[in-house]
Amino acid sequence: QKEVEQDPGPLSVPEGAIVSLNCTYSNSAFQYFMWYRQYSRKGPELLMYTYSSGNKEDGRFTAQVDKSSKYISLFIRDSQPSDSATYLCAMSPYNNNDMRFGAGTRLTVKP
Amino acid sequence: DTGVSQDPRHKITKRGQNVTFRCDPISEHNRLYWYRQTLGQGPEFLTYFQNEAQLEKSRLLSDRFSAERPKGSFSTLEIQRTEQGDSAMYLCASSPTPTLEDTEAFFGQGTRLTVV
Numbered sequence: 001q002k003e004v005e006q007d008p009g010p011l012s013v014p015e016g017a018i019v020s021l022n023c024t025y026s027n028s029a030f031q032y033f034m035w036y037r038q039y040s041r042k043g044p045e046l047l048m049y050t051y052s053s054g055n056k057e058d059g060r061f062t063a064q065v066d067k068s069s070k071y072i073s074l075f076i077r078d079s080q081p082s083d084s085a086t087y088l089c090a091m092s093p094y095n096n097n098d099m100r101f102g103a104g105t106r107l108t109v110k111p
Numbered sequence: 112d113t114g115v116s117q118d119p120r121h122k123i124t125k126r127g128q129n130v131t132f133r134c135d136p137i138s139e140h141n142r143l144y145w146y147r148q149t150l151g152q153g154p155e156f157l158t159y160f161q162n163e164a165q166l167e168k169s170r171l172l173s174d175r176f177s178a179e180r181p182k183g184s185f186s187t188l189e190i191q192r193t194e195q196g197d198s199a200m201y202l203c204a205s206s207p208t209p210t211l212e213d214t215e216a217f218f219g220q221g222t223r224l225t226v227v
Contacts, residue, residue: 008151036218043115043202043218044154088153094209098167099146099216101153 003027006089006102015111019076023089023102026070030091030100033065035074038086038104047087048074079109115219117203123225124193131189132222136205143186144216145178146202147171154202160186161208193226200224 006023013019021035031052036044048063050056050072056063062075072091076083086104116135124130136143141162146154157176158168162183172178175193180186190197200223206216 004153006153034215041200041223043117043220046215046217049215090153098156098159098169099144099154101155103151103153 001026004089004091004100004102007105008103010106010108012108012110013079015079015081015109017079017109019079019083019107019109021074021076021087021089021105021107023072023091024070025072025091025100027091027093027100028067028070029093031094032092033063033072034090034092034099035061035063036088036090036101038088040086044088081109081111084108115203115205115217117201117219117222119222120220121223121225123227126195126226127192129189129191130193130224131187132201132203132224133185133187134203134205134219135185136203137217139207140205140217141183141208142206142216143180144204144206145186145188146204146218148200148202148221149198157188190224193224195226198224198226 034049064073088104089102090099092099144159145157148154160180200221204216204218
């Protein structure tokens, strides 16, 4: 079993839909939870990070962390074609010296 | 300073050759990380530096791999005697020294290595 599990998709939604992306993990030491967006053949771009449990909102993006269930989510409201990319969850213990990534979910938002 | 810069962006090399990649982090970022990403997978941690000190190496970093950050600024990653399995995107990231609630790392565009 991988330390971080993420459904690779692909996920295809119509423009304007609400997108839900999820990851589960097994290591209780993780305290920092990140979501990165990666366009084809580009480096990952940090979207959101959350410390410990709770919710965090930034524009159309909301990140949720449930440490008791070892489950994190990213919601994208009013999805746009420009949101089409691979979304990677990542997590690390305090020192951020070893982020563990999910495999990434490939999202396509159709006009 | 517009972000983490990596050079070259692409590298094609013959099996058995040595290659070296360079990473210039965001100015004043004390931490620098190297990751490797293969097709369809998330990045995998290789190693990281706090200033010029290399503090952790993954078991993925075989003895053919070596990384340096001699002056605590830019870093190089060298792969000796390349193998076809080394073909991947090599990503560099940097961050300030993490505090309790702030640990953001920013990635460069990566160096795509193809070993033929």
